[in-house]
């Protein structure tokens with residue numbers, strides 16, 4: 014079963030506390046991600062006058078990703094630093110996907126609010142959320158990865174193959190061809 018990490022609010026002293034985690038890789042056990050051991054995290058917590066919790070943290074997570082182009086696994090370090098205001102008070106209106114982006118820009122300097130039960134701080138969930146936010150959209154083993162030959166599958170980073178270079182059609186060329194086909198139907 015997936016391991017959870019919580020910090021009970023009652024364990025946070027008045028002067029605040031810093032907590033270090035030497036290995037948070039177990040959080041992703043059984044998930045789609047391969048996380049290397051000794052992925053670390055560090056958080057600072059202190060209570061506000063309002064009984065909310067200020068959380069500042071950072072994670073350094075080593076993960077194994079599959080290159081989009083050559084399909085080989087490669088190691089990638091994900092670093093994230095983040096701040097949250099943990100609160101039990103549900104403030105404001107329901108999120109609106111149409112206006113949230115604009116609002117987010119205005120409030121960009123504020124801590125992000127995070128609703129929790131007021132008893133246990135779900136730091137494990139926060140680490141996992143931050144990891145996913147920092148994952149690169151295009152996963153490349155190296156910026157100049159040449160990928161695999163679409164015809165013979167040769168790894169073009171290591172070898173050149175003798176396949177003929179196939180012409181690439183731009184979307185516009187595809188559209189052009191479609192129009193010609195439509196005309197010829199008439």
Ligand SMILES: [Zn+2]
Pocket residue numbers: 080081082083084085153154155158159160
């Ligand atoms: Zn690659």
Ligand SMILES: [Zn+2]
Pocket residue numbers: 162163164165166167174175176
């Ligand atoms: Zn080839």
